[in-house]
Amino acid sequence: MTADTLLDVRGLRAGYLAPVLGPLSFALARGEVLGLCGPNGCGKSTLLAALLGNVRIFAGDIRRAPGAVFSLQTQRQPPVAGVPLTGAELLALTGAAAAGLPPALAACLPLRLDRLSGGQRQFLHLWACLQAPADVVLLDEPTNNLDPDGVAALAGALRARAAGGAGLLVVSHDAAFLAAACDRLLRLGGVDDAA
Numbered sequence: 001m002t003a004d005t006l007l008d009v010r011g012l013r014a015g016y017l018a019p020v021l022g023p024l025s026f027a028l029a030r031g032e033v034l035g036l037c038g039p040n041g042c043g044k045s046t047l048l049a050a051l052l053g054n055v056r057i058f059a060g061d062i063r064r065a066p067g068a069v070f071s072l073q074t075q076r077q078p079p080v081a082g083v084p085l086t087g088a089e090l091l092a093l094t095g096a097a098a099a100g101l102p103p104a105l106a107a108c109l110p111l112r113l114d115r116l117s118g119g120q121r122q123f124l125h126l127w128a129c130l131q132a133p134a135d136v137v138l139l140d141e142p143t144n145n146l147d148p149d150g151v152a153a154l155a156g157a158l159r160a161r162a163a164g165g166a167g168l169l170v171v172s173h174d175a176a177f178l179a180a181a182c183d184r185l186l187r188l189g190g191v192d193d194a195a
């Protein structure tokens with residue numbers, strides 16, 4: 001691992017009762033946005049979970065930079081119905097700064113999350129993850145529910161976060177978004193992946 005390497009994955013096979021991905025090898029460096037794509041069920045979400053030690057590792061090695069802090073946005077938003085939590089409070093919970101939020105979203109910050117639209121809520125949830133004080137940011141389908149302006153704003157925010165020194169791994173089926181936001185792509189195709 002070099003000084004800038006945040007993650008170094010070698011020959012990883014991971015899954016549940018049996019492996020669902022790999023063997024897979026790749027590295028992620030500071031300042032880099034790595035896109036992760038591939039068909040439904042090929043193991044993209046499982047890979048994110050494996051990086052945090054949340055699924056079974058059958059083979060291989062995951063090396064993390066010592067002391068690196070990880071932030072994960074999953075496809076499942078936490079339930080907010082009936083919870084009097086505002087957008088501003090959500091950002092405070094993860095330590096995320098509001099600076100850089102698109103103005104329409106910044107205007108939503110004083111409002112309860114359960115009174116926002118699905119896209120507004122999605123954007124604030126992923127902003128809370130993206131801008132948390134982490135070295136590695138893992139995002140799973142962050143463009144879900146976003147309109148084209150939101151997708152463009154998100155791509156810019158990812159680039160800015162990487163320029164600030166983080167490393168990002170972003171799962172998406174949106175090829176145009178990945179092309180706009182990422183430095184390179186890792187394509188998963190099943191249990192014979194090799195990168």
Ligand SMILES: Nc1ncnc2c1ncn2[C@@H]1O[C@H](COP(=O)(O)OP(=O)(O)OP(=O)(O)O)[C@@H](O)[C@H]1O
Pocket residue numbers: 016017020038039040041042043044045046047
């Ligand atoms: N908790 C689980 N227990 C057992 N198998 C699971 C579990 N979660 C996912 N799987 C299986 O692992 C495989 C990979 O799932 P995963 O969610 O990683 O795919 P994905 O590439 O993220 O898919 P999508 O593009 O649909 O989000 C699938 O065959 C799925 O059925």
